[in-house]
Amino acid sequence: MDPKTALPLNTSRNMPILGLGTWQLKDDTAGTIAAALELGYRLIDTAVDYGTQPGIGEGIRRSGVERSDFYLVTKVEETDDAYEATRAYLGELGLDYADLMLIHRPPSSGPGEDLWRGLIKAKEDGLTRDIGVSNYSTDRIDRLIDATGEVPAVNQIEWSPFGYSDDMLRYGREKNMVIQAYSPLTRGKRLDDTTLGEIAGKHGKSPAQVLIRWNLQRGTAAVPKANQRAHLEENIDVFDFELSEDDMARLDGLNERFSSLGRLPYA
Numbered sequence: 001m002d003p004k005t006a007l008p009l010n011t012s013r014n015m016p017i018l019g020l021g022t023w024q025l026k027d028d029t030a031g032t033i034a035a036a037l038e039l040g041y042r043l044i045d046t047a048v049d050y051g052t053q054p055g056i057g058e059g060i061r062r063s064g065v066e067r068s069d070f071y072l073v074t075k076v077e078e079t080d081d082a083y084e085a086t087r088a089y090l091g092e093l094g095l096d097y098a099d100l101m102l103i104h105r106p107p108s109s110g111p112g113e114d115l116w117r118g119l120i121k122a123k124e125d126g127l128t129r130d131i132g133v134s135n136y137s138t139d140r141i142d143r144l145i146d147a148t149g150e151v152p153a154v155n156q157i158e159w160s161p162f163g164y165s166d167d168m169l170r171y172g173r174e175k176n177m178v179i180q181a182y183s184p185l186t187r188g189k190r191l192d193d194t195t196l197g198e199i200a201g202k203h204g205k206s207p208a209q210v211l212i213r214w215n216l217q218r219g220t221a222a223v224p225k226a227n228q229r230a231h232l233e234e235n236i237d238v239f240d241f242e243l244s245e246d247d248m249a250r251l252d253g254l255n256e257r258f259s260s261l262g263r264l265p266y267a
């Protein structure tokens with residue numbers, strides 16, 4: 001594995017296994033994006049409500065990286081017209097297409113069939129290469145599939161050893177749907193865990209690096225956010241060590257359905 005390692009999607013395409021999250025990436029967004037691309041990050045995750053889309057576009061242009069060499073994920077909101085919103089967000093980013101458009105979260109009224117139909121049309125019209133969901137339970141995904149026949153390529157959900165779901169992992173494998181972990185560093189809230197610290201110490205790595213590596217070895221993608229240069233460098237330096245089966249089992253054992261946002265909406 002290396003930073004270019006990609007996971008196969010249920011379409012014919014692939015998605016880089018590691019990316020950069022940009023919620024609250026407010027401190028020189030464009031400069032941070034350009035630095036990340038230079039360091040080797042190949043996936044950037046955003047959403048309109050992060051306010052980072054214009055800065056991401058600027059950072060990409062500044063970096064000079066070819067369009068085919070990076071992967072852009074953004075999201076439509078519950079109250080959006082998904083098709084029109086996709087066009088608007090591409091305008092903010094200054095891009096012709098997204099690699100992956102997600103429904104940010106299911107609307108309160110149901111699974112969001114109309115949003116999903118709008119994204120299907122956006123895909124058909126070339127505004128996005130692939131489509132997926134975020135914060136979805138297996139039940140809601142089933143209802144989207146029943147309504148349209150279209151299986152989401154990705155479910156982006158909060159996911160770390162402290163909060164994950166074996167049922168969701170199994171469901172993802174069954175449907176060939178990739179799980180992309182958000183808040184994979186628990187927003188810093190569990191980095192001082194003793195077990196995590198022991199495993200990190202054994203490998204001469206940081207707790208954050210172990211949390212990222214746990215995802216990579218499970219075949220789940222991850223989008224850690226980092227504004228600080230030292231964090232950007234550290235989080236991509238995860239391809240030169242391997243967690244043992246025992247390390248993985250100990251990390252799996254930390255699951256307590258912890259959520260740094262308050263609740264795991266899928267579990």
Ligand SMILES: NC(=O)c1ccc[n+]([C@@H]2O[C@H](COP(=O)([O-])OP(=O)(O)OC[C@H]3O[C@@H](n4cnc5c(N)ncnc54)[C@H](OP(=O)(O)O)[C@@H]3O)[C@@H](O)[C@H]2O)c1
Nearest residue numbers: 021022023182183184185186187208224225226227228231
């Ligand atoms: N779909 C959704 O509903 C949803 C919800 C939440 C998040 N997300 C996405 O997932 C991304 C990541 O999640 P997140 O931002 O909530 O949390 P996170 O990635 O778990 O944690 C980010 C925090 O950890 C710090 N950090 C980064 N690298 C570190 C390291 N090596 N050591 C110690 N601290 C480190 C960052 O500091 P600095 O920034 O100061 O470097 C920041 O304060 C978001 O940015 C967003 O793109 C999606």
